[in-house]
Amino acid sequence: xxxxxxxxxxxxxxxxxxxxxxxxxxxxxxxxxxxxxxxxxxxxxxxxxxxxxxxxxxxxxxxxxxxxxxxxxxxxxxxxxxxxxxxxxxxxxxxxxxxxxxxxxxxxxxxxxxxxxxxxxxxxxxxxxxxxxxxxxxxxxxxxxxxxxxxxxxxxxxxxxxxxxxxxxxxxxxxxxxxxxxxxxxxxxxxxxxxxxxxxxxxxxxxxxxxxxxxxxxxxxxxxxxxxxxxxxxxxxxxxxxxxxxxxxxxxxxxx
Amino acid sequence: xxxxxxxxxxxxxxxxxxxxxxxxxxxxxxxxxxxxxxxxxxxxxxxxxxxxxxxxxxxxxxxxxxxxxxxxxxxxxxxxxxxxxxxxxxxxxxxxxxxxxxxxxxxxxxxxxxxxxxxxxxxxxxxxxxxxxxxxxxxxxxxxxxxxxxxxxxxxxxxxxxxxxxxxxxxxxxxxxxxxxxxxxxxxxxxxxxxxxxxxxxxxxxxxxxxxxxxxxxxxxxxxxxxxxxxxxxxxxxxxxxxxxxxxxxxxxxxxxxxxxxxxxxxxxxxxxxxxxxxxxxxxxxxxxxxxxxxxxxxxxxxxxxxxxxxxxxxxxxxxx
Numbered sequence: 001x002x003x004x005x006x007x008x009x010x011x012x013x014x015x016x017x018x019x020x021x022x023x024x025x026x027x028x029x030x031x032x033x034x035x036x037x038x039x040x041x042x043x044x045x046x047x048x049x050x051x052x053x054x055x056x057x058x059x060x061x062x063x064x065x066x067x068x069x070x071x072x073x074x075x076x077x078x079x080x081x082x083x084x085x086x087x088x089x090x091x092x093x094x095x096x097x098x099x100x101x102x103x104x105x106x107x108x109x110x111x112x113x114x115x116x117x118x119x120x121x122x123x124x125x126x127x128x129x130x131x132x133x134x135x136x137x138x139x140x141x142x143x144x145x146x147x148x149x150x151x152x153x154x155x156x157x158x159x160x161x162x163x164x165x166x167x168x169x170x171x172x173x174x175x176x177x178x179x180x181x182x183x184x185x186x187x188x189x190x191x192x193x194x195x196x197x198x199x200x201x202x203x204x205x206x207x208x209x210x211x212x213x214x215x216x217x218x219x220x221x222x223x224x225x226x227x228x229x230x231x232x233x234x235x236x237x238x239x240x241x242x243x244x245x246x247x248x249x250x251x252x253x254x255x256x
Numbered sequence: 257x258x259x260x261x262x263x264x265x266x267x268x269x270x271x272x273x274x275x276x277x278x279x280x281x282x283x284x285x286x287x288x289x290x291x292x293x294x295x296x297x298x299x300x301x302x303x304x305x306x307x308x309x310x311x312x313x314x315x316x317x318x319x320x321x322x323x324x325x326x327x328x329x330x331x332x333x334x335x336x337x338x339x340x341x342x343x344x345x346x347x348x349x350x351x352x353x354x355x356x357x358x359x360x361x362x363x364x365x366x367x368x369x370x371x372x373x374x375x376x377x378x379x380x381x382x383x384x385x386x387x388x389x390x391x392x393x394x395x396x397x398x399x400x401x402x403x404x405x406x407x408x409x410x411x412x413x414x415x416x417x418x419x420x421x422x423x424x425x426x427x428x429x430x431x432x433x434x435x436x437x438x439x440x441x442x443x444x445x446x447x448x449x450x451x452x453x454x455x456x457x458x459x460x461x462x463x464x465x466x467x468x469x470x471x472x473x474x475x476x477x478x479x480x481x482x483x484x485x486x487x488x489x490x491x492x493x494x495x496x497x498x499x500x501x502x503x504x505x506x507x508x509x510x511x512x513x514x515x516x517x518x519x520x521x522x523x524x525x526x527x528x529x530x531x532x533x534x535x536x537x538x539x540x541x542x543x544x545x546x547x548x549x550x551x552x553x554x555x556x557x558x559x560x561x562x563x564x565x566x567x568x569x570x571x572x573x574x575x576x577x
Contacts, residue, residue, distance in 0.1 A: 004450065021396055021400060068416035215445050222357070222453065229404075
């Protein structure tokens with residue numbers, strides 16, 4: 001016979017295995033962010049003086065996006081990221097009061113979702129909206145560019161034989177602060193998650209077990225179990241450094 | 257071939273035999289109706305009859321709960337009843353059985369998972385969502401990550417889908433599944449939690465784990481080596497041929513009862529033989545219990561042209577009733 005006591009014990013074991021797994025996952029994420037921060041190497045702030053690409057572009061990121069219009073409500077297209085590519089066009093950077101030439105390369109280009117962006121569909125709203133109103137959706141290219149005058153953080157090494165730099169990575173914001181914030185958030189989540197689970201377990205075990213208070217604790221534990229999983233993935237997404245976050249986006253217009 | 261047999265020959269496809277009944281598109285789907293009936297009987301039996309609360313009934317409930325999720329998968333690829341209304345009612349029953357709206361599978365499985373990441377957008381249930389060194393922990397933890405990924409994605413998709421009545425049906429399934437479970441909890445909280453909710457969650461989380469079991473270490477960019485198959489006869493009898501995953505990805509429109517024949521003819525000669533596992537139990541023991549490290553992911557060439565055709569077929573199936 002499966003008694004309530006036996007089933008309750010089993011349910012708590014299942015709950016705690018998952019609580020600890022979720023906490024361990026968050027801890028592991030914090031560790032990977034700390035490792036990424038250490039692997040950044042020396043970063044220097046710089047200002048783009050000349051961008052060798054079109055319109056003074058020093059570096060850029062292009063993301064293929066698919067847009068689909070809302071079925072109800074305003075005339076809004078929701079865009080989702082697809083494949084991305086980046087490119088450094090090169091130019092001149094001012095670093096430590098000195099202008100340094102940088103060649104074009106395939107160095108890491110790390111931009112944030114909040115960095116200025118344009119979509120290839122921006123000027124063609126009626127056609128884009130019509131395409132976005134089909135199941136297949138509208139395809140567009142989102143472009144973000146680091147242009148003349150932008151402040152960036154770069155990792156670079158001198159090139160043999162001249163004063164130019166070989167760029168290894170360019171960030172639109174200081175990634176160290178972002179990585180540290182993400183690691184702190186992940187660790188805090190793991191600690192709070194375990195704390196809340198312990199508190200609710202204690203409530204569920206208030207004598208008489210299966211009495212009114214204990215039942216309230218059980219109901220809260222069930223709600224906690226169902227809620228902590230989406231909260232865990234939301235924290236994971238919030239803890240990501242800016243350059244790993246999705247851009248996506250929504251554009252409002254007038255229904256054609 | 258019986259007098260009921262109907263031969264359907266679609267353009268460019270192999271002829272397929274369908275054994276219709278007055279109620280079902282395919283007589284083999286009686287097995288799925290029986291599975292769900294047994295499952296409901298175990299849940300309500302344990303809830304209402306204390307004598308049913310024993311190890312045997314509970315083990316059966318956990319097992320058929322997983323099969324209920326398999327039936328959701330099959331039913332959402334092709335509704336088993338001829339009546340649209342019955343198909344929708346059955347979705348509600350299945351949703352209660354797994355405590356999630358069955359229609360979520362349209363977006364999460366039929367449209368997203370069947371594409372892998374071909375279109376540059378991530379598969380919400382990709383094995384790389386978990387990364388513990390000890391692989392058993394990945395198996396245990398997988399639903400904690402993939403479940404929320406899925407429901408966030410389905411919610412986003414639901415706002416823009418052109419599929420008629422999706423939103424309405426999705427809400428009805430949630431109201432039925434959560435409403436009925438809520439009523440059972442309200443009347444007898446602990447009995448409902450232990451003997452209804454836990455089996456429901458076991459099945460729902462089990463079907464998510466299958467994604468890891470069937471694709472971990474495979475090359476999702478390969479035409480043939482993207483999935484792991486479990487080809488045992490007994491296993492596939494009770495699992496409604498859920499072991500034949502490669503052919504299912506290639507031909508989402510095939511009825512589950514036809515999968516073995518197509519697997520033997522099309523997949524077996526081409527797939528890396530190590531991806532045809534004779535037994536899931538042996539695979540699970542070997543991979544997750546006797547081995548503490550995760551295996552390497554195989555890498556192949558580029559995406560085959562036929563992938564586009566497969567994607568179109570999965571999409572067409574997903575958008576039809």
